[in-house]
Amino acid sequence: MAGQALLIVNPNAGSEAVDATDLAAEVKAILPGLELDVFETKGEWDEESLKRRFRASQYQLILIAGGDGTVKLAADCAWEHCPMAILPLGSANGLARCLGINSLDDALQALGKMETVGMDGIMIGDHLCLHLADFGFNANLIHRFEEGDSRGMIAYFKSSLAELFSTEISQFELETDRGKIQIEAHMLVIANGDRYGTGAVINPQSSLADGWFEVIAVHVQDVEDLIQLSKGLISGEKVDGKAFRHWTLKNCKIRNLSKAKFQIDGELMGTPSEIVVRIEPKIFRFVVNAQNLKAELDLRVENLDS
Numbered sequence: 001m002a003g004q005a006l007l008i009v010n011p012n013a014g015s016e017a018v019d020a021t022d023l024a025a026e027v028k029a030i031l032p033g034l035e036l037d038v039f040e041t042k043g044e045w046d047e048e049s050l051k052r053r054f055r056a057s058q059y060q061l062i063l064i065a066g067g068d069g070t071v072k073l074a075a076d077c078a079w080e081h082c083p084m085a086i087l088p089l090g091s092a093n094g095l096a097r098c099l100g101i102n103s104l105d106d107a108l109q110a111l112g113k114m115e116t117v118g119m120d121g122i123m124i125g126d127h128l129c130l131h132l133a134d135f136g137f138n139a140n141l142i143h144r145f146e147e148g149d150s151r152g153m154i155a156y157f158k159s160s161l162a163e164l165f166s167t168e169i170s171q172f173e174l175e176t177d178r179g180k181i182q183i184e185a186h187m188l189v190i191a192n193g194d195r196y197g198t199g200a201v202i203n204p205q206s207s208l209a210d211g212w213f214e215v216i217a218v219h220v221q222d223v224e225d226l227i228q229l230s231k232g233l234i235s236g237e238k239v240d241g242k243a244f245r246h247w248t249l250k251n252c253k254i255r256n257l258s259k260a261k262f263q264i265d266g267e268l269m270g271t272p273s274e275i276v277v278r279i280e281p282k283i284f285r286f287v288v289n290a291q292n293l294k295a296e297l298d299l300r301v302e303n304l305d306s
């Protein structure tokens with residue numbers, strides 16, 4: 001691949017220090033024809049600086065080294081600069097996992113092949129959601145996680161279990177073209193992708209580019225539901241059963257009647273009383289590790305048969 005590319009690096013992502021120069025060298029070794037600019041995030045004014053950079057240059061590829069927050073930042077700023085490639089460095093990296101990219105090695109392998117997929121965006125009010133937004137359990141988890149000083153997957157799992165036992169049931173009203181539905185749930189998820197960063201498959205029907213999003217209500221009522229949910233969160237197994245209700249939609253309104261905490265792609269958004277949601281079909285293009293995705297699909301077929 002030839003042309004100009006931008007490597008966006010969050011040096012603070014995940015639990016290990018990241019060296020932008022080393023990363024750039026690895027990318028150059030795979031894509032020697034690229035002219036590579038590097039942009040290191042600072043944690044403040046990044047959106048403004050990145051937008052300025054995109055106004056000044058036309059990039060053929062955006063490489064994003066960081067966690068979900070950095071991917072979101074890049075996608076917000078670079079709508080017309082597709083394709084994008086994720087080099088996962090975060091503690092969770094849920095979106096990368098949906099693209100078959102579970103590690104930096106997977107990402108570098110994918111760059112060598114440069115296979116891409118189109119991807120929908122979900123607009124929640126004025127905010128872009130690339131992957132997952134939710135009220136309740138997971139937003140509380142992020143809140144708890146941000147308040148603690150621990151990082152990494154083990155801390156995330158521990159927080160998940162603690163949160164499972166402390167989230168209260170919230171009331172929501174879901175308004176669709178077909179009418180209003182009253183919902184009681186521990187968590188109400190708006191999903192583009194199929195899984196959380198832990199690997200938990202919350203939304204097995206989903207595709208990132210089908211022109212639809214899913215709303216999933218999770219209401220844990222008994223021990224069996226709890227086991228399902230914790231298995232999913234801990235081992236990445238598909239979560240399913242009576243605790244889960246799904247709606248497949250192109251737009252909706254959600255009223256947050258109990259003032260549950262809300263998050264979009266890992267970023268806490270307070271407790272909005274109402275949100276308006278709509279799908280923007282295939283506005284992005286991302287590099288995918290097709291080999292991994294195929295292997296996973298085969299694995300899921302096996303699971304269904306067994």
Ligand SMILES: Nc1ncnc2c1ncn2[C@@H]1O[C@H](COP(=O)(O)OP(=O)(O)OP(=O)(O)O)[C@@H](O)[C@H]1O
Pocket residue numbers: 010011012013014015041042043044066067068069070071089090091092093094197266
């Ligand atoms: N140089 C920096 N120093 C400190 N914080 C930074 C810096 N650059 C970005 N950040 C902050 O990093 C956060 C985004 O992190 P990101 O989501 O990419 O990684 P993560 O939190 O480790 O991963 P994950 O979302 O997968 O858990 C933002 O809050 C942003 O403000």
